[in-house]
Amino acid sequence: MNVEVRLFATFRNDRGKKVFVEMEKPTPEKVLLSLGIKEEDVAILLINGLDGAFSTELVEGDYLSVFPPVGGG
Amino acid sequence: MYGYNGKYLRINLKTKEVKVEQLDLNVAKQFIGGRGLGTKFMMDEVSPKVDALSAENKLMVVTGPLTGTATPTGGRYMVVTKSPLTGTIASSNSGGYFGAELKFAGYDMVIFEDKSDEPVYLNIVDDKVEIKSADHLWGKLVGEVTDELQATHGEKSKVLTIGPAGEKLSKIAAIMNCKDRAAGRSGVGAVMGSKNLKAIVVKGSNKVGIKDPDALKAVFKESIGKIRANGVTGEGLPTYGTAVLVNIINENGVYPYKNFQSAVDEKADEISGESLKEKYLVKNTACYRCPIVCGRWCEVDGKEMAGPEYETLWAFGSDCGINDLKEIILANHWCNELGLDTISAGTTLAAAMELRELDIVKADEIEGQPLEFGNAKSIVEWTKKMAYREGFGDKLAEGSYRLTEMYGRSDLSMSVKKQELPAYDPRGIQGQGLQYATSNRGGCHVRGYLISPEILGLPEKLDRFALEGKAFWAKAFQDLTASIDSLGLCLFTSFALGADDYANLVNAVCGTDHTGDSVFEAGERIWNIEKMFNLESGVAPSEDKLPKRLLEEGIPDGPSKGWVTKLDELLPEYYELRGWTKGGIPTDERLEQLGLK
Numbered sequence: 001m002n003v004e005v006r007l008f009a010t011f012r013n014d015r016g017k018k019v020f021v022e023m024e025k026p027t028p029e030k031v032l033l034s035l036g037i038k039e040e041d042v043a044i045l046l047i048n049g050l051d052g053a054f055s056t057e058l059v060e061g062d063y064l065s066v067f068p069p070v071g072g073g
Numbered sequence: 074m075y076g077y078n079g080k081y082l083r084i085n086l087k088t089k090e091v092k093v094e095q096l097d098l099n100v101a102k103q104f105i106g107g108r109g110l111g112t113k114f115m116m117d118e119v120s121p122k123v124d125a126l127s128a129e130n131k132l133m134v135v136t137g138p139l140t141g142t143a144t145p146t147g148g149r150y151m152v153v154t155k156s157p158l159t160g161t162i163a164s165s166n167s168g169g170y171f172g173a174e175l176k177f178a179g180y181d182m183v184i185f186e187d188k189s190d191e192p193v194y195l196n197i198v199d200d201k202v203e204i205k206s207a208d209h210l211w212g213k214l215v216g217e218v219t220d221e222l223q224a225t226h227g228e229k230s231k232v233l234t235i236g237p238a239g240e241k242l243s244k245i246a247a248i249m250n251c252k253d254r255a256a257g258r259s260g261v262g263a264v265m266g267s268k269n270l271k272a273i274v275v276k277g278s279n280k281v282g283i284k285d286p287d288a289l290k291a292v293f294k295e296s297i298g299k300i301r302a303n304g305v306t307g308e309g310l311p312t313y314g315t316a317v318l319v320n321i322i323n324e325n326g327v328y329p330y331k332n333f334q335s336a337v338d339e340k341a342d343e344i345s346g347e348s349l350k351e352k353y354l355v356k357n358t359a360c361y362r363c364p365i366v367c368g369r370w371c372e373v374d375g376k377e378m379a380g381p382e383y384e385t386l387w388a389f390g391s392d393c394g395i396n397d398l399k400e401i402i403l404a405n406h407w408c409n410e411l412g413l414d415t416i417s418a419g420t421t422l423a424a425a426m427e428l429r430e431l432d433i434v435k436a437d438e439i440e441g442q443p444l445e446f447g448n449a450k451s452i453v454e455w456t457k458k459m460a461y462r463e464g465f466g467d468k469l470a471e472g473s474y475r476l477t478e479m480y481g482r483s484d485l486s487m488s489v490k491k492q493e494l495p496a497y498d499p500r501g502i503q504g505q506g507l508q509y510a511t512s513n514r515g516g517c518h519v520r521g522y523l524i525s526p527e528i529l530g531l532p533e534k535l536d537r538f539a540l541e542g543k544a545f546w547a548k549a550f551q552d553l554t555a556s557i558d559s560l561g562l563c564l565f566t567s568f569a570l571g572a573d574d575y576a577n578l579v580n581a582v583c584g585t586d587h588t589g590d591s592v593f594e595a596g597e598r599i600w601n602i603e604k605m606f607n608l609e610s611g612v613a614p615s616e617d618k619l620p621k622r623l624l625e626e627g628i629p630d631g632p633s634k635g636w637v638t639k640l641d642e643l644l645p646e647y648y649e650l651r652g653w654t655k656g657g658i659p660t661d662e663r664l665e666q667l668g669l670k
Contacts, residue, residue: 008320009313009347017342043304043530049326049632051534065324069304070317070529 003031004063009070011037028064029054043069075284076138076583077101078181082202084195086268087128087187091202096181102585103668105559106137106181108164109599111153114184115162116602121610125157125260126242126267132185134175134233134273137561141176141281141361143289144578145297146563148173148361151256155610157267158244158260158417158472159490159515162606165247165261166519166558168360169254174231177277185268194234194272196226199279207271212237214410215249222274230276236412238460239266243470245417245493246460249409253379254360257414259492259514260472284584292577296570300364303569305531310367310565311357315383316346318496319391325528325537326631327501328387329494331394331446332423333487333622336498337631338391344398349380353402365565373402381405381415384518387496388419393426394446404452411460417472420493422455424473424485425465433480439465484621490515490612500623501633502527504535504543507643510617511547513603519564521550531568540639544646552596559599598667601651601659605669614657617644 003021021031028045032038032054044067045052052064083092104113111133115121123129132154139147150172156163175183178197192207210218219232231251238246239262246262247255265271283289301307309317322328323341330338342348349369355377358368369380381389381402389404390396408415422444428434429444442458443451444465458466468476474491477483487494492515499506504523512520526546527537535546553572557564560579572589579587587595608614618624619638627635648655652663664670 006324008324009309009317012347044321044528046324046632049324051536065320067321068309070309070313070321 001026001058001060003058005031005035006063006065008065008067010068011066026058027055028052028058031058031064032066037066041068042066075282076142076579077106078176078179078281080180081182081184082180082197083184083186084204085186086189086193086204086270089204091204101138101181103595104599104602105556105595106140107135107149107151107559107561108153108166108555109559109595111135111151111164111182112162112599112602112606115153115155116606119155121155121606123155125155125160125264128188128268130155130264130267132261132264132268132270133182135182136172136176137559138579138583140561141173142283142582143293143362144562144582145293145300146360146363146365146566147561148363149561149563150175151558152248152261154261154264156259156261156514157242157263159492159612160610161259161490161514161612162603163259163261163514164558165256165258166564167248167250167254167256168363168563169231169251170361171231171233171250171275172561173361174275174277176281177279178275179277179279183273185270188267189269192269192271194222194270194274197273197275198226199277210271211240215412216252216410218272219252222272226274227276230274232272232274234272234412235262235265236410236460238412238470239263241460241462241470242266243413243460243462244475245414245421245470245472247412247414249412253409255409255414258416258517262412283582285581288581292574292581296566296574296578297364299569299574300566305529305568306365306565310365313346313350314357314367314369314380316349316369316381316386318383319345319386320347321528322497324632325501326628326633327498328391329487329496329498330391332392332420332427332485333498333620334427335630336501336628336633338396340396341391343396344386344390344401346383348398349386352398353380360563363563365563367565371402373399378402378406379409384495385415385419388416389422389452392420392423392496393452395449395452397449400449400452404456407453407456411456413456413460416495417493418456418459420487421459421469421473421476422452424477424487425469427485428477428480428482433482434465487620487622488516489619490616492516497524498623498628498633499619499638500628500636502537503540503639503643504537504546506619506623506638506640507543507647508547508551510619510640510644511551511647513600513607519554521547521554522564523547523550525550525568532571538636540642543643544650547647548650549593551600552593555596555599556592559595594667598669601664601667601669604659605664608658617657
């Protein structure tokens with residue numbers, strides 16, 4: 001399965017804005033680890049724009065948005 | 074004297090009388106300073122019913138007890154007056170270096186009364202306070218005025234001024250200081266303009282007294298440690314500024330697009346904090362004693378200028394259907410020069426674009442100047458017309474509510490109590506919706522930043538669609554924020570600090586015996602006196618509402634599709650928690666408990 005990962009802020013360094021990860025039975029935890037991103041480095045994890053859990057079993061078409069601790073305004 | 078100077082200036086602009094008066098420290102402790110103290114003085118001295126642009130209104134520039142001290146971000150001040158935009162109490166906060174300098178000159182605040190017959194400015198150098206002619210400054214831009222006054226009074230002088238928008242009594246005019254820091258909201262610039270007061274220059278040579286320097290060192294170390302260790306204040310804001318929110322809010326599907334017609338902008342990344350950093354950022358800038366350093370300094374076509382905040386990127390950007398970062402930076406620059414609130418200016422333009430889209434505003438009214446969503450090349454021109462009240466700009470200068478009302482379509486103004494909403498669609502953030510509706514100065518995100526728990530997960534993550542518990546959080550954030558605004562600190566510290574930290578800081582500086590609880594209680598007292606001012610001014614509890622679009626039209630697409638703000642379900646619990654009547658009026662009992670009766 002192919003999972004779209006939207007990366008923001010410092011997560012873009014050396015990775016780009018958007019990557020696709022090919023993986024069987026993907027979860028956000030596994031997908032992000034494959035990109036070198038650990039759970040404790042993530043402040044906001046969204047699955048399809050909604051608050052997500054790292055252990056969620058993703059289904060076809062799901063996309064992730066991940067942010068490091070960032071900011072307010 | 075510790076924290077406070079214990080004295081303030083009272084300037085009568087009509088008679089030109091300058092008085093130094095003693096501050097009652099018991100009152101100061103009850104209302105802390107800044108926003109709270111200013112509102113207390115307004116309530117005591119000004120009938121809430123006055124016309125905001127009449128001589129009867131007063132303009133107060135108020136510091137807090139921590140302004141000008143070595144506390145982290147201790148440089149903020151408040152402009153408190155009656156708002157010509159909302160009819161409510163106005164209290165607009167600003168950073169930069171002006172507030173601290175006013176403290177160094179020996180004053181906790183300046184109260185301006187009546188109005189001058191001719192343009193004037195006030196020059197303060199410690200005990201020497203003079204009202205001087207501003208004939209040569211009237212009509213000039215903020216940058217020019219600042220440069221001229223610093224050339225006259227010394228480069229180290231700090232300058233607060235209005236631009237042409239304030240002179241023209243635009244109801245969305247800001248008061249600027251240090252060129253690009255703004256007491257932006259609620260039209261405070263128009264009040265200053267109505268008094269023929271162009272600027273205040275201040276230079277001081279004193280230090281603010283500290284009760285317990287050793288204790289301050291310890292709490293400073295602790296609080297600065299928390300600010301540096303916090304991901305938001307230690308890394309996110311310094312690296313990307315507030316603009317980092319563009320992508321966060323857009324990815325959540327609560328990023329208002331084209332005057333809140335949608336809540337997702339497919340091209341938002343083009344105007345994000347990440348893009349700003351990559352393409353235009355030269356360096357960061359900081360306000361007085363700030364360890365966060367979130368200000369953006371940009372270069373456009375070889376010219377350097379202050380960069381836009383998140384709100385501005387959105388207001389002139391996505392809310393207008395625009396993704397041209399350069400034009401937005403320029404519009405921001407012109408708002409600073411002309412003295413306009415960037416949120417209200419951009420969103421009023423967005424409302425005008427929708428009026429035009431619906432052919433309610435006709436082509437002949439706009440005299441060939443494009444007024445359409447997505448037309449980036451037009452926004453700087455419209456900003457200038459708005460400030461100078463030229464042509465259709467005369468209507469824009471009134472803000473979005475009055476603009477749309479002129480065409481019988483006030484439903485198209487995305488505002489609360491006639492003040493424009495900022496860059497978060499409350500349909501997908503229920504607590505923020507409640508906060509917007511109940512805000513004492515109308516549409517505003519910084520009276521209670523529920524985005525922090527509902528989106529960013531600080532201090533804990535709340536389900537943004539849930540209603541349960543949101544009334545509690547809204548009240549808590551509103552009360553704590555009122556205290557922070559009154560202390561003279563930046564609200565951004567609250568990502569890392571809690572009520573106990575603020576109590577420790579103010580106790581070390583002033584020798585007070587605040588606790589976390591008493592910091593919340595002071596905030597609640599301030600919230601209630603603001604509400605009383607608003608009720609007496611004629612702003613009814615029924616104004617605790619949101620635009621019809623946000624209550625009845627579900628978000629059309631994206632992650633928050635279908636949601637509206639369920640305000641009717643949230644308000645009763647909020648009023649109950651506040652100890653107010655079911656109709657949203659503070660009870661005598663609660664006012665007595667808070668020492669307000």
